[in-house]
Structures are given as C-alpha cells and as structure tokens.
Amino acid sequence: MNKEIIAKRYALALFQIATEKQLLDQLEEEIRAVWQVFAENDKFLSLLTYPKLSLEKKKALIKETFAAVSSPLRNTLLLLLERHRIDIVPQLAEQFIHLVNEARGVAEATAYSARPLTEEEKRALSDVFAKKMGKTTLHIENIVDPSLIGGVKLRIGNRIYDGSISGKLERIQRQLIG
Template identity: 25%
Template sequence: MKLDKATVGKRYAKALFELAVEDGQTDEIYQDLLSLRNIYKEIPTLGDLLSDVRLDKNEKRQLMDTLVEPFSGLMLRFLEIVFEYNRMDDFLLIFAEFERRYDDQKGLVIGTVTTAVPLNSQQKEALESKTASLLHYQQAKLEEKIDPTIIGGVIVEANHQVIDGSVKSRLDYLRAKLAR
C-alpha cells in the first residue's frame, strides 16, 4: 500500500524529531532544516529532480553531494535516507511537520486571526496572549487576515481548532434559531 505524501512527511519528521530530542540537537536540526527550506524556495524543482527515478543516478548523486556538503551527523544521515528512498520531493512536508513539533516543544502555537479591519499592535498582542492561554501554550503567533464579510469580531484558527467570535456567525446562528 502506497502512503500519501502527508503521511510520509509526518513519519519522517517524527523520526527525525525524536532522534534530535534524544541527541539534544533539536535547535541545531531546526536551523539546518531552515537553511534547506531556503534552498528549496530558491530552487522549487530541487525535490522533484532528486526524487525522479528517470534521471541519471550519478547526476542526482552529484547534486545531492553538493546539497548535503554543509551538514554532518544526524542531519546528514537523515538526508541520505530520504534521498535513498526517493523522498526528497517530500522535504517541505517533512519540514512543516518537524517545525510544528519544534514549536509545540517550545510552547509556541502558530495560527491565523481573521478580522474585518486591521488590528493595532496592542489588540494583536492581547489576542495572541489570550489564544495562548486558551490553548494551553506559553505563546501564540498569529498571522493576520482581513475579511470584511465577517462584519466584526475575530476568528482564530490554531492547533487544528477554530474559535469563531465573528458577528457574521452570530447573526447566522440567530437566523437559524428564528427560522425554526
């Protein structure tokens, strides 16, 4: 049975994260992954090139050797395994899951806040503090989105949870109650 890319990304990231924790290298591995993510952003086809079974193995090996040159130890071994199993095209999924686990370990939750109008810095800080408290984290980092259709209030999405305090959803709820 072939696994979907999201499952593969989660499994590889989980393995790398657990090994990094065991070796006390989570910060170093995270920094290595950040630098690799930047390379993938600069060369969006890199993962496909390194995973394409139709390409010449020697050419892929040379490219891989250049890519892994700055890395050693756990990170180097991990990248070699990912390369060997033709999963370099899943790197961004692996990184995203590792980053989620890393942030979780650091007590940080990442999410979005949708408002009808932009928040000022004090409002955003207060909302991040309240979100962190509600979700039992030390800190929250929320990316702002503006959507005038919510009329007012906020919608916070973080850690696979939605806190909908928008005026639009309250009005929709009242309409449904009155229609009964």
Template identity: 30%
Template sequence: MAELMKIARPYAEAVFALGKEEQSLAAWSEQLANLALITSDSAMQAMLEDPSRSVAEVISVYAAVMGDGLTNQGKQLLTVMADNKRLVALAEVAEQFEALKAADEKRVRAIVVSAFDVTEEQKNKLSAALNAKFDADVEINYEVDASLIGGIKIKVGDWALDGSALAQLNKLGAAIAQ
C-alpha cells in the same frame, strides 16, 4: 496532501529527536527550510521525477546548492529519503518538524480575523487570554475581513472560535429556515 503528511511524519519525528538530543533544533530548522526550498524548485521537481537520475546525482545537486549548509546528517536524511523515493515530502517534513519544535518550545500560532482593526489594548487582552488558555507563548497574526460585520474569529491549530456577527446571522437564518 494527507498521504504526504503520513510519509513525512516519521522523518520529521526522527530529525526532531536527533536535533533535541544534540541541541541543534535551530540548525535543523534552517537546514530543512533550505532543503524544502530547493525541492520546490521546478527544475529540481523535474529531476526528482526523472527515473534515469540516480540517488547520488540528486544528492549531489542538493549538496552543491546547500554548500556548507548541508551537514553529514542532512546528507544522510536526503539519502534515506531518496532511496525510498520520498524527497517530494521534504516540505512537509520541514513543516511537521517546525510544529514539533514549536510544541516543544511551548509556542503556538494563532490567526485572529476581525471585522475592524484591533487596538493595542484589545491585542494585549487577547494575547493574555490565549497565552493562559493554551499555556504557551501564542504568536498572533491579525487579519481584517470586513465581511464579518463585527466580532472576531480565532484559529489556533485545530481549535477555532467564530464569534463574528456573520456567523451569528447565519445561525439565525438557519434556525428561521427550519
């Protein structure tokens, strides 16, 4: 996984820079998502692993499936990645591209896990607080996990807050055990 992230980063950054320069981030987003979807297909995976397949054959399959959705620049990306035997990293390229795009647009995704359903008033307060903390438009996905007993857990990128009753009980148990 870490290896794929390292492989994908320069491609994602290059595509992002190109998309930003040409104001085509949305088009690249859609194209990369479709290319990643094609790459995830088991038949395509087998083709990518087959050493007897040429770069031209592999690119022609992507082109046939994508049709008009594959731009010349998209085809160039595929060619470069295929020449370097990196097509397996396409899904990670798409994911990293989306992260770069979200950061550029000042959008952040958060996951809030609570012991109970969150009310609209609580959602509004939490949204305002997270928007202010991250100086961005925070998109929040809410989940319910009764095992937390009470409180909430929030995860935004690498930042996390565990204010659940379960976490507090675990800390208390660890303190008593010492």
C-alpha cells in the same frame, strides 16, 4: 505506508538529533526555508523525482541548493532522496515544526481579520487563547479577510473560534430562520 506516518518518523529522528546537538532553533529555521523552497518550486521536486536524472546528479543538486543548511538536515534530505521519499519533505517539515512547538508548549494559529492585526493585538490573542489550549504561547499568522466585516476568527489546529461580525450575523440568521 502513509506519507504522514513516514514523514513523522523522519521528523522524529531529526528532532532527536536536533535536541541532542542543541540545534533546535537553527534546524527549525532551516526546515522552514527548505519547506518554502519545495512549496514555491514545483519543478524542483519534479527534477528530484525525474527518473532519467542520475542519483549522483540529484545529490549534487541537493548539496548545492542546500549548502547553507546544517549537516543533519542536508543528510536527511540526501537520505530521503536515496530512499525515493524526497516528496515527503513538506510533510516532514510540518511534523518537525509540530514536534518543536510541542516541546516548547507553542501552538500555531491563524487569525482571520478584516484588517491587519497589530503586534499588540496578536499578543493579546496569544495570551488569552494559549491558556485555553494549555500552551505557553501561540504563533499567530494573520490573514486579512474583508468579508468578516469586523472582529476576528481564530483557527488553532482543528478548532475555530469565531468572534467575527459576519459569524455573529450568520448565527443570528440561523436562529431567526430556525
């Protein structure tokens, strides 16, 4: 079965538990931290999937590493470990955050700009584009890309809104060349 489908099932179960126990904000923060641990430490996942290391030692490693996280998340990680699915943690985190955002009417967006955007500029982008997407707000991550020359390119899901100068120049060039 596809990792995305499996991750979505675990994420949905964790989301339901978080909703029932009113731990949504806490679990979202914790799962982002767990995701970061897995993303930044390839050797950690390698260790957890190493066949010669006993399951008990792997469980102890999870319990020790994630001692500060809430029990629903820690138990989910232990369950994934037992079922040999610990490698889906990044996908699970992504799916969980997506579910939380959907419940809140929030969308994740990436804004590419020639210079860092101010909080006011991010808020203005969020206000304008959230309405277009039918959301209440956007969480905007700003990535500085000097090749844009000026303006902003905004990616929300699989949609890209290109208001950059380099994008406009490319469109003009295509029109002139035909």
